[in-house]
Amino acid sequence: MNQTALNTSERELPMFCFQCQEASKGTGCTIVGVCGKTPDVANLQDLLIFILKGISFLSVGTKLPETLEHRTSIFIMDSLFATITNANFDRDVFIAKVREALDLRDEVRQHWEQQQPLANKTLLPDAAVWHGSDEEAFDAKAKVVGVLATEDADIRSLRELLTYGLKGMAAYQYHAYQLNYTNREVEQFMQRALAATLDDTLTVDQLVALVMETGKFGVDAMALLDQANTGVYGHPEVTKVNIGVRNRPGILVSGHDLKDLEELLQQTEGTGVDVYTHSEMLPAHYYPAFKKYEHFVGNYGNAWWKQASEFEDFNGPILMTTNCIVPPKPGYVNRIFTTGNTGYPGLKHIPEGANGQPKDFSELIDLAKQCPPPTEIETGEIIGGFAHNTVTSIADQVVDAVKAGDIQRFFVMAGCDGRMKSRNYYTEFAQQLPNDTIILTAGCAKYKYNKLDLGEIGGIPRILDAGQCNDSYSLAIIALKLKEILGLDDINELPISYNIAWYEQKAVIVLLALLYLGVKNIHLGPTLPAFLSPNVANVLVEQFGIGGITNVEDDMEMFLGAYA
Structure with a gap:
C-alpha cells in the first residue's frame, strides 16, 4: 500500500493497523491482524482512541473537580494501554469502554462549556461531540475515524508515532499507578498531546517537536515506574x-x-x-x-x-x-x-x-x-539483575576495564522479541560479537541470547540484563553514569552501539526517550516501523542517525569498525 496515495477502495478496507513490527507486508494489516485482532475489535480500538482525543481536547485548560480530573487521567491511561498490541482482543470490553468514554466526555464537556466564551462553543471537533447510542452506530463510526482518516501521509505518520508513544507511556504509567505512584505532569501532557492530534493547523515541524517532547515525558514516566518498583520491592540484585x-x-x-x-x-x-x-x-x-x-x-x-x-x-x-x-x-x-x-x-x-x-x-x-506439575522443557540457570543501581555500584570496575582495553565496546540490544525468523539475526549477532564486548539488555529481546554462554570479562558477565522493557530506563542511566565518570561531553562519545529489536508501542516510547536524551545512530530491526512515511523516516535519519539492519556480517563491520 502506498502511504502517500490512499484511494477509495483502501478507505473501505475491513481494518487498517500498522502500529506493530508485524504489520502485514510491511505496510499494515487490512483483513485481520497478524496478532489475531479481528477487524471489528481493531476498529473499536480506533473509535476509543478517537473519543479519548475528544475528552483530551475538552479537558486541556479546563478546571475540573479533583475527582473528575483524576478519573479522566486514569481512564485515558487505562484505555490507551488496552489498545496496545496483544493486550485485549475482547469486543465486549471495547464496547463497554466506548460507552464509558462517551459518558466521561459528556461530563467533562459540561465543565468545558461553563468555562468557555459563547464563540468557542461552535468550534468543537467531531471527537468532542459525536455520539452513538448502540453497537451498530459504534461500528459504523469506527470505520471512518481510524488511521486513514488523516489524508496527508506525513501528518498521519507523525500523529501515529505520537499516539503510539503515548500508548507505551500509558503502559508504564499504569504499572506505577498500581503501586500508588503518579505523575500529574505526565498525565497532563498525555491529554495535551492527544488533543494536538486533532489540530489540523499543526505543521510537520510542530508535530516533530511534539514527538520529541513525548520522549521527554517518556523518560519521566519510566523514571516514575523505576521509582515505584524499587520503592516497593527494592533495587534489583544480581x-x-x-x-x-x-x-x-x-x-x-x-x-x-x-x-x-x-x-x-x-x-x-x-x-x-x-x-x-x-x-x-x-x-x-x-x-x-x-x-x-x-x-x-x-x-x-x-x-x-x-x-x-x-x-x-x-x-x-x-x-x-x-x-x-x-x-x-x-x-x-x-x-x-x-x-x-x-x-x-x-x-x-x-x-x-x-x-x-x-x-x-x-x-x-x-x-x-488439580493439575500435574509442569513438564520440564529445560534445566539450568540464567543470570540477571543488572539494573542501574547494580551497575552503578560497580561502575569503577567497568570503567577500569574500559580504560585497560578489556572492554572495547558495549552493545545495547534491548527491546522486544517476535516470531519472525529474521529475528534469529540477534542470536547470531550476539554469538559473533568479539569477546571484549558486553551486551546491555532489557525487555524480551534478551531471549534471543540470554541462555548463550558468552563468558565474562574480569568477573563481569558479557550479558547484563537490566529487566523488563520499561527497565530500558536503567540502560540510559548507566550510559549517563559512564559519561560522567569518563568525563565526556556527549553521550555519543561513549563506546556504546545501539542495535535494538522492536515490536510494539512500549518500544516506541523507549526509542523516543533515547532520542530525547540525545542518543544518536540507533539501529532498529528487524524492520523499520511501517507507520513512518518516507519523509518522516528521512527526518529521523538526518537528525538522529536512525537506521535499520541488514545482515550480521555487514552490520558487525559497520558497528565495530576497527574492532571487528
Missing part, C-alpha cells in the same frame, strides 16, 4: 534464576505487572502450589521483596510468542497480567486467565478487588491443585 521445574503443581505468570505477582505469591503461600514466571515477568526474580517466597520457583519458557507450545507443556493455570497474550490453543484454553487490561473472548477474567482489596486468585489456586 540473581541466578532457575529454569527447571519442581515436582509440585504450579501457576505460570506472564506479562509485566509486579503487583499482580505479589498478590498471587501472598495467596499461594503455604498451599503447596509453586509460582513460575514467563517472558517479561522473569525480572521479578531480581527484586529482594520476592526472594522471601520459597514457592517462587523460577522462570518457565521463553519470550511471549512461544506461549502457544510452552503453555500447553506447563500443565497448570496461566495468568496473563498485561499485554503479550496470543490467541490460545485448545490444549490450554481452559487453564488460561486474564486480568487487568488483558482480555480474550471466552477466557476467564480476574477482576480488580473490591474497595482496593487484592484480587481473588482462589480459582487459579484451586485449579492448580
Whole structure:
C-alpha cells in the first residue's frame, strides 16, 4: 500500500493497523491482524482512541473537580494501554469502554462549556461531540475515524508515532499507578498531546517537536515506574534464576505487572502450589521483596510468542497480567486467565478487588491443585539483575576495564522479541560479537541470547540484563553514569552501539526517550516501523542517525569498525 496515495477502495478496507513490527507486508494489516485482532475489535480500538482525543481536547485548560480530573487521567491511561498490541482482543470490553468514554466526555464537556466564551462553543471537533447510542452506530463510526482518516501521509505518520508513544507511556504509567505512584505532569501532557492530534493547523515541524517532547515525558514516566518498583520491592540484585521445574503443581505468570505477582505469591503461600514466571515477568526474580517466597520457583519458557507450545507443556493455570497474550490453543484454553487490561473472548477474567482489596486468585489456586506439575522443557540457570543501581555500584570496575582495553565496546540490544525468523539475526549477532564486548539488555529481546554462554570479562558477565522493557530506563542511566565518570561531553562519545529489536508501542516510547536524551545512530530491526512515511523516516535519519539492519556480517563491520 502506498502511504502517500490512499484511494477509495483502501478507505473501505475491513481494518487498517500498522502500529506493530508485524504489520502485514510491511505496510499494515487490512483483513485481520497478524496478532489475531479481528477487524471489528481493531476498529473499536480506533473509535476509543478517537473519543479519548475528544475528552483530551475538552479537558486541556479546563478546571475540573479533583475527582473528575483524576478519573479522566486514569481512564485515558487505562484505555490507551488496552489498545496496545496483544493486550485485549475482547469486543465486549471495547464496547463497554466506548460507552464509558462517551459518558466521561459528556461530563467533562459540561465543565468545558461553563468555562468557555459563547464563540468557542461552535468550534468543537467531531471527537468532542459525536455520539452513538448502540453497537451498530459504534461500528459504523469506527470505520471512518481510524488511521486513514488523516489524508496527508506525513501528518498521519507523525500523529501515529505520537499516539503510539503515548500508548507505551500509558503502559508504564499504569504499572506505577498500581503501586500508588503518579505523575500529574505526565498525565497532563498525555491529554495535551492527544488533543494536538486533532489540530489540523499543526505543521510537520510542530508535530516533530511534539514527538520529541513525548520522549521527554517518556523518560519521566519510566523514571516514575523505576521509582515505584524499587520503592516497593527494592533495587534489583544480581540473581541466578532457575529454569527447571519442581515436582509440585504450579501457576505460570506472564506479562509485566509486579503487583499482580505479589498478590498471587501472598495467596499461594503455604498451599503447596509453586509460582513460575514467563517472558517479561522473569525480572521479578531480581527484586529482594520476592526472594522471601520459597514457592517462587523460577522462570518457565521463553519470550511471549512461544506461549502457544510452552503453555500447553506447563500443565497448570496461566495468568496473563498485561499485554503479550496470543490467541490460545485448545490444549490450554481452559487453564488460561486474564486480568487487568488483558482480555480474550471466552477466557476467564480476574477482576480488580473490591474497595482496593487484592484480587481473588482462589480459582487459579484451586485449579492448580488439580493439575500435574509442569513438564520440564529445560534445566539450568540464567543470570540477571543488572539494573542501574547494580551497575552503578560497580561502575569503577567497568570503567577500569574500559580504560585497560578489556572492554572495547558495549552493545545495547534491548527491546522486544517476535516470531519472525529474521529475528534469529540477534542470536547470531550476539554469538559473533568479539569477546571484549558486553551486551546491555532489557525487555524480551534478551531471549534471543540470554541462555548463550558468552563468558565474562574480569568477573563481569558479557550479558547484563537490566529487566523488563520499561527497565530500558536503567540502560540510559548507566550510559549517563559512564559519561560522567569518563568525563565526556556527549553521550555519543561513549563506546556504546545501539542495535535494538522492536515490536510494539512500549518500544516506541523507549526509542523516543533515547532520542530525547540525545542518543544518536540507533539501529532498529528487524524492520523499520511501517507507520513512518518516507519523509518522516528521512527526518529521523538526518537528525538522529536512525537506521535499520541488514545482515550480521555487514552490520558487525559497520558497528565495530576497527574492532571487528
